[in-house]
Amino acid sequence: MRKNGGSAGSTVTLFQFPVKLSHAITAHKVQGHTIEKPLRVAFDLKSVFEEAQGYVMLSRVQEIGQVFIIDEFDADKLYPSKKALRELDRMNSISFNQNPSLWDNKDIKALKILSLNCAGLKAHFKDIVADGKMNKADIIHLGKL
Secondary structure, three states: OOOOOOOOOOOOOOOOOOOOOOOOHHHHHHHHHHOOOOOOEEEEEEHHHOOHHHHHHHHOOHHHHEEEEEEOOHHHHOOOOOOHHHHHHHHHHHOOOOOOOOOOOOOOOOEEEEEEEOOOOOOOOOHHHHHHHOOOOEEEEEEEO
């Protein structure tokens, strides 16, 4: 080939392929980020070496269609933190949902009577209506101090 065209006795074959900009990020750095639609992400779950790391990686997308797993999905790479499981058990043991008070327990056969100082009833009516405890009372006694 010659610079200005023409034949010099040699041939050239040109291969073209598209290049698309992409980025790489570690599982630790992706924490707290959101991979927004329509971006897609490929995960190499074989690289997971810490508890909960797989969950962190996979939970960064907004919908499942954004996720591509490199090679094959290994469910053994998705395991929670033992410390987090202990904390979840502790929180459940003291939660109102798991351990409702006598007032909040729907199964208790009791008459629930609520007494309220209504001196500020007019000013706080919306607050009173929105109060979950008041909505569970069978009888509301309004008194003025």
